Amino acid sequence: VLFTGALGASSVRNEPIQPIEPAEVTDPAKVQLGKKLFFEPRLSRSGFISCNSCHNLSRGGSDNLRTSIGHNWQEGPINSPTVLNSSLNLAQFWDGRAETLQEQAGGPIENPMEMAFTHELAVEVLASIPGYVELFVDVYGTDQIDIDMVTEAIAAFEETLVTPNSRFDYWLRGDDDVLTAEELAGYQLFKSSGCVACHNGPNAGGTSFQRMGVVEPYQTDNPAEGRVAVTGKDADRFSFKVPSLRNVELTYPYFHDGAADTLEEAVDIMGRLQLGRVYTEEETAQIVAFLKTLTGEQPRIQLPILPPSGPTTPRPQPFD
């Protein structure tokens, strides 16, 4: 069989992790609008915090803090997950309480710990900015902006935030020379010891909720209880969405409480708590070397220029 595309399906190895496909942009105007909104501090009460504050696209889509800094410097409850490849996850948030990216995007705007605004005020601000009204007319054919348009456009932008062409993806597509012996050994160990039971699919995670601390309990001061908050089932207590390991080199610190600073620490904990296995230093180094091959091409983002406020735009009151 001859394939006309550069990479036919048959050139992909049969592995529990699959390559990430590049984003296909079907509505570029909506994506551009969503990008502006993602970088828009006027969606917050202070006029200072945007999605990009906590999901910094210069830094693998997270903030590299244990827990985030929100409105008024409040300490957030949980580690900020990356927005990169989040469209590939079965649901959004550590406990999966949002089904879709669009549903998710409404949350932080009105979360008093994060952007501390309201949907009504956010829409009022946007509707008062002539440059935005024009863009909403272009994309939605109306100047009557509503919050669903806002969150839909943000989600459309987020869907473009995939990171294809990691070295591991080249290997998955059949290139034998792209991984070192150490990296390959790390991947074999990752498979043979059982990590892939949870970290699988194109995102090397994001396909299920799993208990944190299967063999041994996880010790943390963080009060989050995970999936039980959504299902109410006792069996889901301390079960979290398995995080993607894509770009995990960039998204330290690790775990829902951000307690592990390095990949070595995280791998050691996973081995002991999830699999009852203590890796040697060499084995840990191999797995870490493999995990770093999952760093993909970061989205190339041209910094958006945000339209200036209009005469009636409510002014931010960060210190009241």
Add this chain to the structure above:
Amino acid sequence: VLFTGALGASSVRNEPIQPIEPAEVTDPAKVQLGKKLFFEPRLSRSGFISCNSCHNLSRGGSDNLRTSIGHNWQEGPINSPTVLNSSLNLAQFWDGRAETLQEQAGGPIENPMEMAFTHELAVEVLASIPGYVELFVDVYGTDQIDIDMVTEAIAAFEETLVTPNSRFDYWLRGDDDVLTAEELAGYQLFKSSGCVACHNGPNAGGTSFQRMGVVEPYQTDNPAEGRVAVTGKDADRFSFKVPSLRNVELTYPYFHDGAADTLEEAVDIMGRLQLGRVYTEEETAQIVAFLKTLTGEQPRIQLPILPPSGPTTPRPQPFD
């Protein structure tokens, strides 16, 4: 005389404001390093605040707040001026206390109200990040990073942040059709009433320090006293660097205390306080229309990808 360049000097009108020239990048590697540092939250104690937090290049190079939000959500003392075209100013800061951009750049990193770090810690952080060490070696030929290299690279990046090709610049270069009658009337009024005495040069400002409140005193709660802090001369009390009017459409709110939300308000105050002149609503609208022609091409910034922290990188402690 024949000119080979597209725009010879003879094609520029003889006006008190001159066109902005595009930046000439002589050392692209240094500029790229400076760009990363400008977007680098790890230059702050919290790991959350970068130069771009308060000089947002999506927003005309300022934060559009009355006074800035600094470390621990502290309220800053003064309005954040734009970094756009700041290389064209005779000195840096409202009171001109830094002679150069490089000298300026050291300030915010160790200012407890802003990034709340120290130069020593900032250098220690950078030196612990393999990706940065590589870049410093490329640019400076050594892995012994020091704060002067850091501030020099930031300044080199800032020198590229010019905004040429505003509509007013096209007009200055001889294009008669590019301004509307209202805009042109506004410029004539700006000249004839005496605004150009202070707002002149390529930056339409930034060429001198002047008293705020020449004819009538300026009423404000802000304790800043301006240039006297530098010179110690009583005559310089309440004298500030005349701000550039380039991109002034984007850099609201106005004045050192950020008290004026709109250009209309700022023009009205300038007329009364600096010139003893009360403009009609139509005149104010004309001047505002002219001022908006000073919005130039915003620098096209590809969001930098920041190198991940290394195993020994000190971790930010935003909540201690």
